[in-house]
Amino acid sequence: QVQLVESGGGLVQPGGSLRLSCAASGFTLDAYTIGWFRQAPGKEREGVSYISNSDGNTYYADSVKGRFTMSRDNAKKMVYLEMNSLKPEDTAAYYCAAGLVVVMATEPKEYDYWGQGTQVTVSS
Numbered sequence: 533q534v535q536l537v538e539s540g541g542g543l544v545q546p547g548g549s550l551r552l553s554c555a556a557s558g559f560t561l562d563a564y565t566i567g568w569f570r571q572a573p574g575k576e577r578e579g580v581s582y583i584s585n586s587d588g589n590t591y592y593a594d595s596v597k598g599r600f601t602m603s604r605d606n607a608k609k610m611v612y613l614e615m616n617s618l619k620p621e622d623t624a625a626y627y628c629a630a631g632l633v634v635v636m637a638t639e640p641k642e643y644d645y646w647g648q649g650t651q652v653t654v655s656s
Contacts, residue, residue, distance in 0.1 A: 534558035534645045536628050541650030548618050550656070554611040554628035554647060562606045565575035565634040568613045569641060570624035570652075577627070580615065591637065596622075618654045625649040 540552040552568070569580035581592045581602040590602050601614040611628055629643035636642055 534628060534630070536645055536647035537646040538626065538650040540628060540630055541652045543653045543655065545582075545625040545656050546619060546654055549614070549616045550618065550652060552615065552626055552650060552652070554613075554629075556609045556611065557629065558627075559630065559645075561604065561609050561611070561630075564630040564632055565610050565637055565643075567629045567631070567634075567637060568602060568611075569627045569629060569640060570622075571627070571649075572624040573644065574600055575624075578642050580626070581642070582634075582637045583611075586643070593634060593638070615652070619651075620654050623652060623654050625651050 534555045542655040544550055555617045565582055565585045569577050570580050571577040580596055580641045583590050585606050599617045627649045628647045630645045633641035634642040
């Protein structure tokens with residue numbers, strides 16, 4: 533049974549940091565493209581970062597580049613999103629997702645499996 537479980541969200545002040553974790557089970561992690569997405573109330577789900585299963589490289593949305601770092605530990609079957617210099621506009625529910633055949637990695641529909649999400653709120 534494939535499962536993705538996110539954790540690590542919470543309330544943080546602007547400029548602060550959080551590390552999100554995503555525990556994967558039921559599939560071979562490095563065979564899949566893994567993405568982090570976020571969705572704020574009233575907005576569409578947007579891609580934040582992903583690690584490609586084709587080239588192993590990591591990509592970031594322009595809005596988080598230089599502030600967020602995504603990593604993967606295949607042995608532990610864990611994926612992480614280190615978030616620094618957080619801004620109020622980073623407030624959203626954050627989701628990790630896994631896709632086997634992903635062409636447009638920023639498109640949610642390309643992914644096969646999703647976690648339940650973890651809330652990140654950036655506010656003073």
